[in-house]
Amino acid sequence: MAHIALTIAGSDSGGGAGIQADLKAMSALGVYGASVVTAITAQNTRAVTAVHSIPLEVISAQIEAVLSDLDVRAIKIGMLATPGIIGCVHEALGAFSGEIVLDPVMIAKSGDALLAADAVDSLRKELVPRATVLTPNLPEAACLLDQPVAQSTDEMISQGLALCELGAQAVLMKGGHGAGEICEDILVSGGEVRACFRAQRQHTKNTHGTGCTLSSAIAAGLSKGLTLPEAVQEAHEYLQGAIAHADALAVGHGHGPVHHFHAFWSA
Template identity: 75%
Template sequence: MAHIALTIAGSDSGGGAGIQADLKTMSALGVYGASVITAVTAQNTRAVTAVHAIPLDIIEAQISAVLGDLDVRAIKIGMLATPGIIDCVCRALKGFDGAVVLDPVMIAKSGDALLAPDAVSALRRRLAPRATLVTPNLPEAAALLEGPVARTPAEMVEQGKALCAGGAQAVLMKGGHAEGALCEDILISGGEVLASVTAPRQHTRNTHGTGCTLSSAIAAGLAKGLPLVEATAEAHRYVQQAIAAADGLNVGHGHGPLHHFHHVWG
């Protein structure tokens, strides 16, 4: 019987992030991926040139269709774009008792905004408390807390605890935007650090979709029944391997994607 995960996110026409990266990741990790599209972006490795939000009734209908038929064990939530979409997703998930991984997508790798400024507070108030895990990068965590960007592991822990105090069950503070030879992600629940995973910082510009890939990889692990710490560690290993193989893809002329199927071809 297949393990099933659902991604609720935006579409990336370039294929490197969003729904496309999520489904590739889930498949690569042995999980059947279903999808709900919240927005369609005109996007490549260089820029996001247009965004079209999907009507709320269609988003709700997609969620209802999937959850009404498929045995979904975990949901990854990515790009939501507007406060209306955030409210819609919150309503549609009432009654779902599986794991929810929230990746608070705000800015694309190209620097283009993917979340309306007035949607940040809605994300913090409505959706973060609904999540099993929130996976912000350092600028996203700062935006959610309306504070400065964390610069040290101690500050990352402090901000992770603050997000938990605000309602999130657990937070993975991602250190990709920090400096130093090592990249450290810190998993926090309540007032405690559950785990810390580190890897040598890889020097490549082909990291488009890293956050989407990590959050959907964790959701895949949770869908398979792994405990949160183990699912996070497995996802971290997978992402590091996908980044290491990224330069071999040679896709596009900007920030290229990870190699999601590095273990299969290339």
């Protein structure tokens, strides 16, 4: 029987982030991926040039269609552009009792906004309390808390614990935006640090879709029955491999994608 995970996110026409990255990561980790499209972006490695939000009734219909038929064990939630979409997803997931990985997507790698300013409060109040694990990068965590961006490990831990107080069961504070040659991701829950995941910083501009890839990989692990620390460990190792092989892809002229299928074929 297949392990099934669902991604609820925006579409990236360039294929490096969004639902395209999510489905690639899930497939690479041996999980069947289903998808609910919340927005269509005209996007490549250099810019997001247009965003079209999907009508709320169509988003609800997609969620209903998938959950009424497929045995979904974990859901990754990514780009939710507006307060209306956030409320729609919150309502449509009312009876879902599985794991939820919430990636609070706000800014594309190109610097373009993917979340309306007035949607941050909706995300904070409606979906953060539903999250099995919240996976913000440092600027996203700061925005959710209305605080300065964390500059140290202690500040990362403090902000992670503060986000747990908003209702998330666990928070994975991602350190990729930090300084130094060691990138550190910190998993906190229950008022304490559960695990730290460290890796040597890889110097490449081809990191488009890393946040999407990590969160969907965590959802894939949870759908297979891994514990949260185990799922994060598997996802972390997978992403590091995908980044390590990113330059070989040579896709686009801006921030290229990571190599989701590095274990299966070489560019």
